[in-house]
Amino acid sequence: xxxLSAITPSGSVQLGNYLGAIRxxxxxxxxxxxxxxxxxxxxxTSHNPSRLRALTRExxxxxxxxxxxxxxxxxxxxxxxxxxxxTWVLECTCTYGEAARxxxxxxKSKGRSSVRLSLLTYPVLMAADILLQGARExxxxxxxxxxxxxARALARRFNxxxxxxxAMPKAVVPPTAARVRDLADPTRKxxxxxxxxxxxxxxxxxxxxxxxxxxxxxxxxLGVVRYAPEEQPGVANLLEVLAACARKAxxxxxxxxxxxxxxxxxxxxxxxxxxxxxxxxxxxLLDDPAELDRVRRHGAERSRExxxxxxxxxxxxxxx
Ligand code: ADP
Numbered sequence: 001x002x003x004l005s006a007i008t009p010s011g012s013v014q015l016g017n018y019l020g021a022i023r024x025x026x027x028x029x030x031x032x033x034x035x036x037x038x039x040x041x042x043x044x045t046s047h048n049p050s051r052l053r054a055l056t057r058e059x060x061x062x063x064x065x066x067x068x069x070x071x072x073x074x075x076x077x078x079x080x081x082x083x084x085x086x087t088w089v090l091e092c093t094c095t096y097g098e099a100a101r102x103x104x105x106x107x108k109s110k111g112r113s114s115v116r117l118s119l120l121t122y123p124v125l126m127a128a129d130i131l132l133q134g135a136r137e138x139x140x141x142x143x144x145x146x147x148x149x150x151a152r153a154l155a156r157r158f159n160x161x162x163x164x165x166x167a168m169p170k171a172v173v174p175p176t177a178a179r180v181r182d183l184a185d186p187t188r189k190x191x192x193x194x195x196x197x198x199x200x201x202x203x204x205x206x207x208x209x210x211x212x213x214x215x216x217x218x219x220x221x222l223g224v225v226r227y228a229p230e231e232q233p234g235v236a237n238l239l240e241v242l243a244a245c246a247r248k249a250x251x252x253x254x255x256x257x258x259x260x261x262x263x264x265x266x267x268x269x270x271x272x273x274x275x276x277x278x279x280x281x282x283x284x285l286l287d288d289p290a291e292l293d294r295v296r297r298h299g300a301e302r303s304r305e306x307x308x309x310x311x312x313x314x315x316x317x318x319x320x
Contacts, residue, residue: 002032002137003139004033004133006036006037006038007021007037007059008038009038009039010045010047010192010193011193012203013202014180014191014192014203015200015271015275016181016191018275020177020180021177024175026063026066026067027067029072031069031071031072033072034072035072035073035074036073037063038129040076043116056075057292058286060073060296061282064281064295065284070295072299074300074303075299078296078299078300082304086131086311089158090131090158092318093157093158094150094154098150102146103143104146104147124150126147126151127150127154131166132310133303134310138172139171148170155169165313180240181233182199183198183199183201184216184217185218186218186236198216200213203278210272211272214271215264218234223259223260225259226254235263238264241267241270245270
């Protein structure tokens with residue numbers, strides 16, 4: 001059962017990406033799965049070409065350094081020709097109304113004077129990502145569920161109109177993984193492209209920087225260490241991070257910590273130790289471009305091989 005997940009190089013990899021997704025991909029993924037760096041998606045809003053290229057490499061290195069099976073890892077743009085072709089065919093299967101109905105588009109385009117057309121059409125590219133690889137399961141949060149539904153609708157319509165080409169994908173709930181919130185504003189999730197990075201721990205941050213950010217995490221004035229996400233979101237977030245690093249439940253780690261100062265110390269050290277090997281291995285990989293290039297090339301070849309017959313069939317049955 002092929003699973004497909006992606007990370008967008010819109011910023012450096014942050015702790016939430018690592019604890020919530022990448023570490024799971026390393027622990028539970030198989031070489032049948034598809035984990036890719038979605039650099040094409042990163043171009044739907046204003047982007048800087050050299051930064052995009054550097055972030056793509058960095059994310060690839062973090063995935064491999066974390067232990068995600070290198071055979072399952074690829075970079076989206078290495079298949080840009082295939083994806084471009086399939087996206088066009090799928091755009092000819094999709095209506096304008098369907099694309100314009102996407103909540104993500106409405107939210108991301110709100111209040112902007114200039115919106116790239118690709119922001120409207122990227123769910124169709126996402127459908128191409130999924131259908132090209134024959135992915136059956138797409139673990140997504142609520143914000144992406146509608147896009148997977150669109151991929152299903154397009155697959156069903158295409159198959160019904162032209163002939164059975166695509167496997168039917170479905171959105172699945174991601175395996176229970178930590179939800180990490182912004183340390184400076186625990187009402188928001190930690191994100192790599194946050195405007196103010198004071199509350200974002202990046203996987204490549206130095207140990208001292210990690211400690212400083214965790215020590216400055218927003219808590220509350222109740223002074224009680226217990227796992228109560230509604231009433232104490234800041235404390236609950238630290239407990240969640242500590243628990244994810246210790247591979248225990250937040251309620252359990254709460255019992256072993258006395259005050260907020262101790263909670264921050266223990267959490268900071270747990271994060272530093274959790275990230276240390278990943279950071280070091282990522283640095284090694286970034287210093288060894290030949291190894292990273294090899295992983296990237298193999299990933300691209302594998303994805304291309306796996307999907308060639310599906311793309312050929314899609315073009316053929318639609319009259320091309
Ligand atoms: P970001 O929000 O940092 O831009 P992406 O959209 O590229 O992240 O998501 C990559 C993966 O990381 C997804 O599987 C997503 O669910 C996961 N992820 C992102 N932020 C967090 C977070 N704060 N906590 C847990 N998982 C997260």
